[in-house]
Amino acid sequence: MAESVSPHPLRSLVWRLALGAGLGLGLFAAESWLLLRSGLVGVDIPVDGPYAALSAAVRPVLPGLLVRVAAVYVVAGGVFAGVAFGLARVWGRGGVGATVAGWLGLVMLLAWDRAIARPALFDDLPWVRPLLAWLVDHGEPWHPRAVAVAVALVHGAVVLARLPTWKRRLQGAAVVAAGALLLWGAGRAGESTTGEKPPLVVLIGIDAFRPDRLSVLGGSGRVAPHVDRFVAESTLFTRAYTPVAQTEPAWRSLLTARWPHETGVRYALTSDSRMKLHPTFPETFAKAGWSTLFATDCSRFHAEGPASGFATRWQPPRGAVNFLLEKLRYRALGLFADHTVGAAWVPEFIENRALAGIHDPMGYARRLTSRVLAEASEGPTLFAFHATAAHFPGDPVHPFYRRFVSPSEPLERRLRMHFAPVSPGAKGGWTRDGAEALYDELLAQADAQVGHVLDALRAAGRYDDALIILMSDHGESFHEDRPDLAGATPVHGARLSELENRILLAVKPPGGRKQGPSRVDALVRLVDVGPTLLEFSGLPALTGVDGVSLAPLLRGESLAPLALYAETGFTHVSPEVFDVGHWPGAPRAFDAYRIRPDGVVEMGDAAHEAVVMEKDLGAFDGLRWWVDRPRADGTWRRECVGQCEGPDALVLEAWLDVVRGRTAEGDSRKVAGHVDDPRRSLAPGTVRPPQQLLRLRSVQPAGPAHPQPRGG
Structure with missing residues (x-):
C-alpha cells in the first residue's frame, strides 16, 4: 500500500502566495466594479461638453495607474496569505480553508485599525456606518494592536513549546528579543548629526491658520501647541497680512515679493500664460548653489511649477488626473499602501491630501522629514512646506476628530468638511460653532504635522542653526457677521478683512531669537518674507519688488511704516x-x-x-x-x-x-x-x-x- 506524501512546505507556501494574490486581485476587481457602478465620469459613460476634455485628459494615464493599483492588491494579498499560512502551520494546519480564513482575519484586523485612525476611509459606506460611529466614539488605536500582539504572542508561545529542548526554546526567545531590539534601534537610528552643518532655511506654511488660535493672541492653547511652542522661541509679527486670501495667488506673491496684479496670478487655477515671470527668491537661493525643495500634500488649487524657482517639487499630480483620483476610491490602498513603499509606488494616492481616508497625514510628515534631512545633510538647503489639513475634504484623523466637535453632531459632519456654494438668499447648513470646531480639529492635525517636522529638526541637531519661518497664506471666515449664514461653508478671499487677510507669521533666526523682540506689532505683509530670507542668508536682494526685508524689526530696530495692497480672490461665495x-x-x-x-x-x-x-x-x-x-x-x-x-x-x-x-x-x-x-x-x-x-x-x-x- 503506497504511503501518502505531504507536499513540501515551500511548495505549499508558493501555492498559498498565489492564492493570496488571487484574493487580492479579486478584491481589486470588486472595488473596480463598485466604482463603475457608481458612475465614474470619463470611465464608464460617454461625456459631452466641458467634461469631454476632462475625459480625454485622463484616459491615456488611467490604464497605467490602474495597473499599479492592482499590483498593490496582488502583492498585499500574497503577503497576507503567506502570513496566514505561517500562522496556520503553527497549529499543524495549512489548508486552503485555513489560509483564506486567516487572510480574511488579517484584513479585517487591519481595517479595524484604519477605521479608528482614519474613519473617512469608510464613512461613505452605509452598511458600516453604525459600527463606524461606535468606533469613532469609543475605539482606541491600541485595541486592534493589542489583539495583533496577543495573536503573535500565542503563536510564538506555541512554536517555543514545540521545540524539542529548553535550550532550543531559550535560543528561540533570544532570537525574537534580538529582532525586536533591532527593529527599535532602526527606528531610532539617524536622529542626530554632528560636525559642521550646512545652512538650512525652512519655510512652513499652514493653510488657513488664523492667528487668533495662538495662545498669546487669545486662543485656548489647545488647538496648536506645537505652533505655540515655536512662537515662544521666535519673533511673532502680530499684524501680518496677505495681499490675497487664496493659496495659489498668495504663494505667488510670497515667492516674487510682488502684489497679485503684478504677478498675474490673481485666483486659483490661473492659466500659465497669464503668469508674469518675475524672479523668485528660491531662484536666488538656487543660483547661489543651494538645494531648493518645495512640498505640499494638496495640489488641486496650488501647484508649484518651474517658475516657482524650486528645483525639486514634491506634490500630487496637477490637473484633471488629480480630480479623477477622488473618484477612484480604492479603499484597500488605505489599508495596504500607507507606508514608505506604498508612497513610492502610488504617490498619487498615498501622498495626496485630497483623498479622504487614504492619505495618512502623520505618515506623510515622517516620510517628508526624512527626505528633507537627508537632502540638508548634503549642502545648503531651502525647504518650503505647505500643510493643507484645513483644506477640503477636511477629514480629521485620530485623535483629532474627537477634540472639539460635539459627539452629538451627525457623523458626516464630524468626519468631513462639506462644500456648498453660497449665493444670495442661501442659508447655513450647520452651526457656526460646529464649523469652527471642525476647523480647529483640522488645524490641530496640521499642528501635529508641523510639530513632527520641528521635533525631527531638533532631534537631528538642525533646529537651532536653521532659519525657520512659520506662516499662513490666509485666514478663514465663518460668516461671523451673518447669522443667516451660520454653518455655511467657510470662506477665504471673499472680502478684505481681518478674518480673511490677517495671517500667522513667526520668525526664528539661526541661533534663536537672541536679542530680538518676542513680538512685533507693526503692520507687515506676506510679500516681505522673501526679502527677509534673502537678507538673513546673505544673498542678493530681489530688485523692483513690493516687499521689504523685516530684518531691522527682527533686530529690534525701526522700519518705516508699511501699507498693504490687497484684493479679493475668486470663491464659492457670490x-x-x-x-x-x-x-x-x-x-x-x-x-x-x-x-x-x-x-x-x-x-x-x-x-x-x-x-x-x-x-x-x-x-x-x-x-x-x-x-x-x-x-x-x-x-x-x-x-x-x-x-x-x-x-x-x-x-x-x-x-x-x-x-x-x-x-x-x-x-x-x-x-x-x-x-x-x-x-x-x-x-x-x-x-x-x-x-x-x-x-x-x-x-x-x-x-x-x-x-x-x-x-x-
Whole structure:
C-alpha cells in the first residue's frame, strides 16, 4: 500500500502566495466594479461638453495607474496569505480553508485599525456606518494592536513549546528579543548629526491658520501647541497680512515679493500664460548653489511649477488626473499602501491630501522629514512646506476628530468638511460653532504635522542653526457677521478683512531669537518674507519688488511704516451675498475652466475677464481700509472703513491709486463693465473718458471692517 506524501512546505507556501494574490486581485476587481457602478465620469459613460476634455485628459494615464493599483492588491494579498499560512502551520494546519480564513482575519484586523485612525476611509459606506460611529466614539488605536500582539504572542508561545529542548526554546526567545531590539534601534537610528552643518532655511506654511488660535493672541492653547511652542522661541509679527486670501495667488506673491496684479496670478487655477515671470527668491537661493525643495500634500488649487524657482517639487499630480483620483476610491490602498513603499509606488494616492481616508497625514510628515534631512545633510538647503489639513475634504484623523466637535453632531459632519456654494438668499447648513470646531480639529492635525517636522529638526541637531519661518497664506471666515449664514461653508478671499487677510507669521533666526523682540506689532505683509530670507542668508536682494526685508524689526530696530495692497480672490461665495449691488458677473460652474491637452485645469479666457472685474481692490495701513468695489451699473464705489479723516487717510488713498497704476487727475477711474455683457465690458486696466464715469465715494464710521476674531 503506497504511503501518502505531504507536499513540501515551500511548495505549499508558493501555492498559498498565489492564492493570496488571487484574493487580492479579486478584491481589486470588486472595488473596480463598485466604482463603475457608481458612475465614474470619463470611465464608464460617454461625456459631452466641458467634461469631454476632462475625459480625454485622463484616459491615456488611467490604464497605467490602474495597473499599479492592482499590483498593490496582488502583492498585499500574497503577503497576507503567506502570513496566514505561517500562522496556520503553527497549529499543524495549512489548508486552503485555513489560509483564506486567516487572510480574511488579517484584513479585517487591519481595517479595524484604519477605521479608528482614519474613519473617512469608510464613512461613505452605509452598511458600516453604525459600527463606524461606535468606533469613532469609543475605539482606541491600541485595541486592534493589542489583539495583533496577543495573536503573535500565542503563536510564538506555541512554536517555543514545540521545540524539542529548553535550550532550543531559550535560543528561540533570544532570537525574537534580538529582532525586536533591532527593529527599535532602526527606528531610532539617524536622529542626530554632528560636525559642521550646512545652512538650512525652512519655510512652513499652514493653510488657513488664523492667528487668533495662538495662545498669546487669545486662543485656548489647545488647538496648536506645537505652533505655540515655536512662537515662544521666535519673533511673532502680530499684524501680518496677505495681499490675497487664496493659496495659489498668495504663494505667488510670497515667492516674487510682488502684489497679485503684478504677478498675474490673481485666483486659483490661473492659466500659465497669464503668469508674469518675475524672479523668485528660491531662484536666488538656487543660483547661489543651494538645494531648493518645495512640498505640499494638496495640489488641486496650488501647484508649484518651474517658475516657482524650486528645483525639486514634491506634490500630487496637477490637473484633471488629480480630480479623477477622488473618484477612484480604492479603499484597500488605505489599508495596504500607507507606508514608505506604498508612497513610492502610488504617490498619487498615498501622498495626496485630497483623498479622504487614504492619505495618512502623520505618515506623510515622517516620510517628508526624512527626505528633507537627508537632502540638508548634503549642502545648503531651502525647504518650503505647505500643510493643507484645513483644506477640503477636511477629514480629521485620530485623535483629532474627537477634540472639539460635539459627539452629538451627525457623523458626516464630524468626519468631513462639506462644500456648498453660497449665493444670495442661501442659508447655513450647520452651526457656526460646529464649523469652527471642525476647523480647529483640522488645524490641530496640521499642528501635529508641523510639530513632527520641528521635533525631527531638533532631534537631528538642525533646529537651532536653521532659519525657520512659520506662516499662513490666509485666514478663514465663518460668516461671523451673518447669522443667516451660520454653518455655511467657510470662506477665504471673499472680502478684505481681518478674518480673511490677517495671517500667522513667526520668525526664528539661526541661533534663536537672541536679542530680538518676542513680538512685533507693526503692520507687515506676506510679500516681505522673501526679502527677509534673502537678507538673513546673505544673498542678493530681489530688485523692483513690493516687499521689504523685516530684518531691522527682527533686530529690534525701526522700519518705516508699511501699507498693504490687497484684493479679493475668486470663491464659492457670490460677492452679492455681502454687498448688495456688487457686480456679480463671474461664472461659478465647471465650464468656467478649460482642460489643456496635458491635463492641466485652468481658468478660461472669458471667465478670467469676469473674475478680474469682480474683484474688490483695497489698501490698508492698520487703521483704515480704502476699498474700491465694482457695481452692477458699471461704476466703482470707493469706501473707507476705520479712521478715515485726516492727512494719513488721504495719503493711503493716494497710495492705492499709485499701486493700482491710476492717476488722481480729475475723476478718471478704471471701471468694471456692465453686468449685461461681460465679454464686451472693460476690465480694470482700461480707462473710459471721464464723462462716461461716475465715482461714488462713501465713508463709514470708524471701527473695524468686520468683527474682531475670537479665541480658539
